[in-house]
Amino acid sequence: MLQQVNGHRSGSDAQGGKSLREDLQEFLGGEALLHELDDLTKVNPVTLETVLRCLQARYAADMFYTSAGCTLVALNPFKPVPQLYSPALMREYHAAPQPQKLRPHIFAVGEQTYRNVQSLIEPVNQSIIVSGESGAGKTWTSRCLMKFYAVVAASPTSLESHKIAERIEQRILNSNPVMEAFGNACTLRNNNSSRFGKFIQLQLNSAQQMTGAAVQTYLLEKTRVTCQASSERNFHIFYQICKGASVDERLQWHLPEGASFSWLPNPERTLEEDCFQVTREAMLHLGIDIPTQNNIFQVLAGLLHLGNIWFADSKDEAQSCQLMDDAKCSIRTSASLLQLPEDPLLETLQIRTIRAGRQQQVFQKPCSRAECDTRRDCLAKLVYARLFDWLVSVINSSICADPDSWTTFIGLLDVYGFESFPNNSLEQLCINYANEKLQQHFVAHYLRAQQEEYAFEGLDWSFVNYQDNQACLDLIEGSPISICSLINEECRLNRPSSAAQLQTRIESALAGSPCLGHNKLSREPSFIVVHYAGPVQYHTAGLVEKNKDPVPPELTRLLQQSQDSLLKVLFPMDPEEKSQEEPSGQSRAPVLTVVSKFKVLSQLEACGLVETIHISAAGFPIRIPHQNFVERYELLRRLCTRTSPGSHSPSPDERHSEWSPHTKGATLQTLLQDILHTLPALTQAAATP
Ligand code: ATP
Numbered sequence: 145m146l147q148q149v150n151g152h153r154s155g156s157d158a159q160g161g162k163s164l165r166e167d168l169q170e171f172l173g174g175e176a177l178l179h180e181l182d183d184l185t186k187v188n189p190v191t192l193e194t195v196l197r198c199l200q201a202r203y204a205a206d207m208f209y210t211s212a213g214c215t216l217v218a219l220n221p222f223k224p225v226p227q228l229y230s231p232a233l234m235r236e237y238h239a240a241p242q243p244q245k246l247r248p249h250i251f252a253v254g255e256q257t258y259r260n261v262q263s264l265i266e267p268v269n270q271s272i273i274v275s276g277e278s279g280a281g282k283t284w285t286s287r288c289l290m291k292f293y294a295v296v297a298a299s300p301t302s303l304e305s306h307k308i309a310e311r312i313e314q315r316i317l318n319s320n321p322v323m324e325a326f327g328n329a330c331t332l333r334n335n336n337s338s339r340f341g342k343f344i345q346l347q348l349n350s351a352q353q354m355t356g357a358a359v360q361t362y363l364l365e366k367t368r369v370t371c372q373a374s375s376e377r378n379f380h381i382f383y384q385i386c387k388g389a390s391v392d393e394r395l396q397w398h399l400p401e402g403a404s405f406s407w408l409p410n411p412e413r414t415l416e417e418d419c420f421q422v423t424r425e426a427m428l429h430l431g432i433d434i435p436t437q438n439n440i441f442q443v444l445a446g447l448l449h450l451g452n453i454w455f456a457d458s459k460d461e462a463q464s465c466q467l468m469d470d471a472k473c474s475i476r477t478s479a480s481l482l483q484l485p486e487d488p489l490l491e492t493l494q495i496r497t498i499r500a501g502r503q504q505q506v507f508q509k510p511c512s513r514a515e516c517d518t519r520r521d522c523l524a525k526l527v528y529a530r531l532f533d534w535l536v537s538v539i540n541s542s543i544c545a546d547p548d549s550w551t552t553f554i555g556l557l558d559v560y561g562f563e564s565f566p567n568n569s570l571e572q573l574c575i576n577y578a579n580e581k582l583q584q585h586f587v588a589h590y591l592r593a594q595q596e597e598y599a600f601e602g603l604d605w606s607f608v609n610y611q612d613n614q615a616c617l618d619l620i621e622g623s624p625i626s627i628c629s630l631i632n633e634e635c636r637l638n639r640p641s642s643a644a645q646l647q648t649r650i651e652s653a654l655a656g657s658p659c660l661g662h663n664k665l666s667r668e669p670s671f672i673v674v675h676y677a678g679p680v681q682y683h684t685a686g687l688v689e690k691n692k693d694p695v696p697p698e699l700t701r702l703l704q705q706s707q708d709s710l711l712k713v714l715f716p717m718d719p720e721e722k723s724q725e726e727p728s729g730q731s732r733a734p735v736l737t738v739v740s741k742f743k744v745l746s747q748l749e750a751c752g753l754v755e756t757i758h759i760s761a762a763g764f765p766i767r768i769p770h771q772n773f774v775e776r777y778e779l780l781r782r783l784c785t786r787t788s789p790g791s792h793s794p795s796p797d798e799r800h801s802e803w804s805p806h807t808k809g810a811t812l813q814t815l816l817q818d819i820l821h822t823l824p825a826l827t828q829a830a831a832t833p
């Protein structure tokens with residue numbers, strides 16, 4: 145598994161100094177030394193095969209990090225390598241005059257980024273983007289970086305709040321186990337897969353000390369609460385409670401040993417992540433006291449019991465579906481844990497309220513069995529999603545610094561990786577869409593921009609072709625017609641539409657796209673999107689419903705009746721809420737569907753490895769703003785001009801034109817070469833008494 149970390153890696157001498165081309169001949173001839181090639185820009189020719197051979201050799205030699213121009217390639221060791229992440233090593237990279245000259249490591253990226261915040265004329269916020277497919281190690285890497293900054297950017301003061309004296313860095317680190325317990329799950333690809341996107345902002349004061357942090361999350365995969373693919377699991381926290389609760393807690397939360405819950409598949413698998421105690425302690429450090437924790441776990445137990453409520457088909461359409469016999473106990477337990485009145489809970493699941501006509505008359509319609517199931521699932525997802533958002537806000541209030549106490553930040557972006565399963569739906573479409581955006585951002589900001597800048601500055605450069613994923617993005621989000629717009633249109637029209645019809649609409653409206661494919665052998669209605677990372681087949685069944693993500697207003701109203709103190713916070717009686725509950729058939733504010741919410745996702749980046757290496761290998765490793773360049777080299781230039789034989793002092797006009805901000809890179813390059821050329825004479829002149 146491979147992942148790529150984009151930090152801001154300036155000042156590398158990948159280009160200059162050593163005779164790299166000679167090295168690489170030697171390396172390609174001598175396989176035995178291939179693992180010593182620690183920068184992929186030294187590989188020649190740069191092809192997937194040579195790059196893979198090099199990475200393979202390094203992996204076999206336990207060398208898990210390799211530079212690739214401006215990025216770092218990290219290989220997942222799939223085994224503990226504690227010596228690679230020791231505080232001593234962190235300090236070594238921090239103290240190094242040029243960390244990028246040490247062995248490639250995530251700490252080198254971390255340190256360079258840390259220096260970049262301050263090394264420029266104006267302190268500039270920096271971000272590190274960790275990209276890679278699911279299971280590549282993105283979350284692991286983000287955690288490593290957080291630990292690194294907790295050591296090198298430690299603040300000298302400790303916090304006394306929450307009756308626990310601790311450092312802010314420790315508290316920030318404690319946000320990881322909590323967020324992962326509630327937002328990560330075991331999937332086919334990764335036992336600890338992040339089911340939400342995360343951007344964490346590590347806040348630094350003017351002395352470069354970490355004073356706090358802020359977390360922003362993106363699109364939690366809440367469908368997992370009620371529906372898990374075969375061999376996958378629900379969010380870790382549910383298993384943690386069931387496995388880790390004490391005897392008293394089990395009694396309190398109605399979780400007897402060996403109880404079976406339909407929303408809790410594969411409970412027999414024991415994972416490292418199933419540690420309830422770790423989550424509880426981390427919550428305590430974040431200021432979530434024991435009674436509040438118990439309240440959270442009680443609500444989650446209520447959701448588990450809700451999942452065991454099943455309905456039987458009603459023979460008479462005018463009648464509500466009845467509860468299955470063994471579900472009667474579950475509804476009672478769930479109602480008691482969620483502190484909801486039992487009868488209204490059942491009624492809300494069984495009966496739909498419709499307002500219609502000019503007078504807004506209220507009608508009640510018994511739901512079909514499938515509708516009852518959908519309402520039950522919707523209730524659970526609603527509670528879980530609000531609980532997750534609330535937890536993030538509590539974490540933020542615990543770790544976020546005063547606005548006055550920080551001036552810059554280092555951002556870490558860890559989003560879910562590219563996914564392709566046997567059955568892919570809206571969740572995978574959103575995740576892969578995010579990864580396409582990351583890829584495009586990288587293409588635009590690095591591959592394309594860098595080459596355009598070289599061309600603009602008149603530097604000697606032959607354009608490197610790269611895979612532009614614009615066609616794929618046009619297919620997903622383009623205007624006026626795209627997969628997103630077609631799915632949104634179906635939601636807006638609210639017409640009965642089968643999975644097969646959606647497939648036909650997508651295929652006929654977007655037939656011209658080179659990135660749209662069709663699997664003739666598929667028995668289920670589906671379409672294929674050819675992503676930059678590979679083709680993925682998406683099933684159309686349920687896509688529109690998932691995108692609508694409808695929340696019947698009765699469900700919110702029901703939850704507002706809860707006597708539970710946590711649910712009261714999550715579902716406050718809000719007058720605004722009423723105004724949002726527009727009756728059906730009325731003109732309403734545009735509904736924000738899942739994909740349209742997702743389209744606001746920003747700050748994303750990723751890479752095409754081979755193109756990155758090509759451009760980095762051939763490109764200029766050092767980029768200095770014009771003003772800095774003038775300030776740094778003006779004195780040297782004057783000295784050189786004086787020293788070099790036959791030189792004359794440039795007139796003010798000449799100097800002005802040489803150093804003007806409009807001077808192209810090629811001119812500056814020539815000047816710099818002149819300076820370097822004259823340096824030996826200058827050194828000699830300086831040495832002569
Ligand atoms: P997803 O997109 O599914 O969230 P991810 O890229 O975040 O995946 P991680 O959860 O970070 O993947 O890594 C998967 C697993 O690989 C980790 O739980 C850990 O066991 C192992 N792993 C990753 N990187 C390392 C590392 N540097 N050292 C040791 N183990 C690692």
Ligand code: MG
Nearest residue numbers: 282283337338
């Ligand atoms: Mg992850």
